[in-house]
Amino acid sequence: MTQIDLSINKTKVVLITGISGAGKSSALKSLEDMGYEAIDNVPISMIPNLVAPSDDRVPIAIGADVRTRDFNTNIFLKNVKKIGEDPSLSVRILFIDCKSDVLIRRFGETRRRHPLAADQPIATSLKLERDRLAPLRRNANLIIDTSEMHARALKRLLQEQFSLVDHPSLTICLASFGFKSGLPCDADLVFDVRFLRNPYYEHHLREYTGRDAEVGSYIEQDQGLNPFFNNLTALLSPLIPRYAAEGKSNLTIAIGCTGGQHRSVYVSERLGRWFASEGHSVQINHRDLAMRDE
Numbered sequence: 001m002t003q004i005d006l007s008i009n010k011t012k013v014v015l016i017t018g019i020s021g022a023g024k025s026s027a028l029k030s031l032e033d034m035g036y037e038a039i040d041n042v043p044i045s046m047i048p049n050l051v052a053p054s055d056d057r058v059p060i061a062i063g064a065d066v067r068t069r070d071f072n073t074n075i076f077l078k079n080v081k082k083i084g085e086d087p088s089l090s091v092r093i094l095f096i097d098c099k100s101d102v103l104i105r106r107f108g109e110t111r112r113r114h115p116l117a118a119d120q121p122i123a124t125s126l127k128l129e130r131d132r133l134a135p136l137r138r139n140a141n142l143i144i145d146t147s148e149m150h151a152r153a154l155k156r157l158l159q160e161q162f163s164l165v166d167h168p169s170l171t172i173c174l175a176s177f178g179f180k181s182g183l184p185c186d187a188d189l190v191f192d193v194r195f196l197r198n199p200y201y202e203h204h205l206r207e208y209t210g211r212d213a214e215v216g217s218y219i220e221q222d223q224g225l226n227p228f229f230n231n232l233t234a235l236l237s238p239l240i241p242r243y244a245a246e247g248k249s250n251l252t253i254a255i256g257c258t259g260g261q262h263r264s265v266y267v268s269e270r271l272g273r274w275f276a277s278e279g280h281s282v283q284i285n286h287r288d289l290a291m292r293d294e
Helices: 024-034 044-050 073-084 100-110 122-139 151-162 213-220 225-245 263-277 287-293
Strands: 011-018 037-040 060-063 089-097 142-145 171-178 189-192 250-257 281-286
Touching: 011 024, 011 073, 011 122, 024 037, 024 060, 024 089, 024 151, 044 060, 044 073, 073 089, 073 122, 089 122, 100 122, 142 151, 171 263, 171 287, 213 263, 225 250, 225 263, 250 263, 263 281, 281 287
Parallel strands: 011 060, 011 089, 037 060, 089 142, 171 250, 171 281, 189 250
Antiparallel strands: none
């Protein structure tokens, strides 16, 4: 018998709770990166309103724990039951847990104060918190123990469980820039193309940019261009799926020349066409061309 997933057309609601310091904030941020609207530490009484029927209802991840105003496990579970009765919603409780000895070490390393600490030891606060949250843990759809889990592994697991698409995609952001104005601060990979012949020194090309055919034809006469480009794509081709597998949603590749007008723009555009031909989602930003247009 073929099983039909009745949740496919439902709006996903993920309620994230768990022990302080276990990684709830990281989990919420991961779901936000996947496309969920993320809201943290809202009053429990407001949860039904946040997921009420509307024309613009979107997948939502809501964080709630002992820090939350009016936090009460009974009211929390009643609200979960209430919104779960809506046939248009797919509601899941995610509980993030961690061993107490690991949490004590984490609190010591970060020097953070446990929300229930008052004047008592962290171990006592954790015991009190576990007792309060026990009903939520028992009713959770998924429990994740982060005691021996790195942030990347947590993100990868969350993608497997809560992804909004069958195959989470990686968006490649290409950014051309000029070294004279500094490196882009958000670049993951940087490539220097100042070795290519420079159209700037040709007066009839100076006012053009790397988007113009005249500049492209000039740069293509450089015998070093094609070997470089072939090696660059050969390097990037196996890297992209590895970045995607690590849970990265955006990869910024910066291409730099001297002024950010000609060579870096041309190579970025050409690289963008190559990525698109390989089936990747691509965005191109020419930082210093934008400055030129201002």
